[in-house]
Amino acid sequence: MDYLGVVLLVAAVATAFVVIARSNAWQGRRARAEHESQLALAKRAAEADVIGLAETLARLSPAAETDPQAQDDYVRATQAHARAARYLQEATEPGELSLVTESLEEGRWTAARLAARAAGEPLPSRRPPCFFNPGHGPSARNIHWDGRSVPACSADAARVETGADPYIRTVVRDDRRVPYWEGGPTYAGWASGYYASWRGSTLVADIVTSNA
Secondary structure, eight states: HHHHHHHHHHHHHHHHHHHHHHHHHHHHHHHHHHHHHHHHHHHHHHHHHHHHHHHHHHHHHGGGOOOHHHHHHHHHHHHHHHHHHHHHHHHOSSSGGGHHHHHHHHHEEEEEEEHHHHTTTTOOOOOBOSOOGGOOOBBBBEEEEETTTEEEEEEHHHHHHHOOOOOEEEEEEEEEEEEGGGGGGGHHHHHHTTTGGEEEEEEEEHHHHTTT
C-alpha cells in the first residue's frame, strides 16, 4: 500500500471512531435525559401524595390533643410521613419510589384510625388502598369493576355501584393523561409500594393478575 493509501486508511478509521464516539455520547445523553424525565414524573406523583397526607394530618391534629390513643396514631402517621418525605428526597431511580408509597400506605392507614377516633366511630379494619386512587387511603370494601374484584374507598364504591365512574388517578404518559395503571415502567415503583404489604392477599389478587 502506498503512502497516500495509508493516509486515507488512517483518516477513514479516525473518522469512524469519531462517528462512533459521537453516537455513543448522543445515546448516553438521550438515556440520561429519559431517565431524568421518568424520575421527575414519578417523583411528581409521589410528591402529590406526600403533600396530601400532610394536609390530612394537619386537619386531624386537633383530635390528638386530648386522647392518648389518638396521640399514638398521630405520632405513627407523622413518622410514616417523615419517612416518605425522606425517601422521596433520596430517590434516584423511579423504582425507589416504592419506599415512599409503602410508607404512605402505613401513614394513610394510621390516619384513618385517627379520623375514626375523632368521629367517635369504630376503628376500621386494615385493608389495602383504594385501587382507583391509592391516595384516597384504605379501601372500605371490594367491588366488582371491569370484570374483576378491586378494593375501593367508600366514595368510589358508591359511585361504581350507582353506575357512575370512579375517581381514577391519572398520570402523564407521552404527553397525555392515562389511568396510573397504564403509566408504564415510570410509575411501576410508585404504584407497587402501595400494595407491597398486601402481596399474596386475595383482596388484591385481581389487581396483580391483571398487571394493573
